[in-house]
Amino acid sequence: MAKERRENGAGTKPKQLANGKWWKKISYTDNYGNKGRKNIYGNSEAQCKANEKTFLKELADGLKAATDIKTLGQWLTKWLEVYKKPPISEITTYAAYEHQINQHIIPELGDSQLKKLQRVHIQEFFNKKGEKLSPSTLKLIKAILNDALNMAVVDGYITKNPLVKIALPTPEAKKIKPLVKDEIVKLLKAAEGSPFYTIIYLAIHTGARKGELAALTWDDIDFKAKKIHIQHSVKYDRANRKFIIGSTKTDGHRSIPIHATVLAELKKHKAKQAAEKLELGDAYEKNNLVFAKPTGEILSLTVLASKFNAIVKESGIERRTFHDLRHTFASICISRKENVKALSEYLGHSNVGITYNTYGHLMPGDKESIANAITAYLAGE
Secondary structure (H helix, E strand, C coil), X not given: CCCCCCCCCCECCCEECCCCCEEEEEEEECCCCCEEEEXXXXXCHHHHHXXXXXXXXXXXXXXXXXCCCCEHHHHHHXXXXXXXCXXXXXXXXXXXXXXXXXXXXXXXXXXXXXXXXXXXXXXXXXXXXXXXXXXXXXXXXXXXXXXXXXXXXXXXXXXXXXXXXXXXXXXXXXXXXXXXXXXXXXXXXXXXXXXCXXXXXXXXXXCCCHHHHHCCEHHHEECCCCEEEECCEEEXXXXXXXXXXXXXXXXXXXXXXXXXHHHHXXXXXXXXXXXXXXXXXXXXXXXXXXXXXXXXXXXXXXXXXXXXXXXXXXXXXXCCCCHHHHXXXXXXXXXXXXXXXXXXXXXXXXXXXXXXXXXXXXXXXXXXXXHHHHHHHHCCC
């Protein structure tokens, strides 16, 4: 005759221990077929029974009774290796996930008990990280946590995902500090003779991003049509710890017209680069890059930023970043009342709304002029 299966919760009756606590041992079988016995404790007989009821409900909801995964850090490591590594074709994407987990999530939340993780803990984590990290990074971290915790529910490590109604911090708008004419003159003067003079000059005159400039090849420069074709951008490959050439920020291509003076500067730069190639001979890496290391290799954006900071310091102007050259270009165009839609396309913004949101406060006109617009129009002014 087959042995009758004991129901979940069958076991000893609650007993009071010498220390005053109440205890009961129960038998269980979870939804995955795992069987075992568990000690249930409480400060009173009623609490002991309530804790038993809670445990049995968790089992009914799909929680695994016993697992080697105890903390969020342990689960994230397993989730990354088991669920994310195989399907991700680009190793750089996997490396980005791994970086965010190891650099930001595990140091702050890694030791948290997975079953006891609450949304308040997660909200406090994002509030703290919002003081230092960019909105895009916070959004990525939230997506990683959400996917991992959803999978933890499916696999029975938790009964529900605590990442509900988590609000990402709203960053304060960064104050744009474009260079004025006198500062531009001083900056270019300090950069003269530097290997980075032309890339700084081009950033001021085109507003292109530093990654886009570093990825330019001579095939992208159309000297006859007076245009530059921006098709790629230099990015950091965390997996292999080196800079590589990838897609642009908006994953789109654009062609921008340039002034004759910019073409003249590029011709001088090309002649200087050709002399350096001859000197190095076969040791020069033939990537056909407009801006590269002295050996022809891809330019490090970290080195570019460092050298730029040194040039800014030498020039005596207020501290700026390389990206401020892009803001300078846009601000000058706006001050000269250039077409904003054309400027948006020139800068490579995905839509004109980005241009308005970033530079709208610099655009001419205020509420008073708007109020007077119709009256002035009807008056023929």
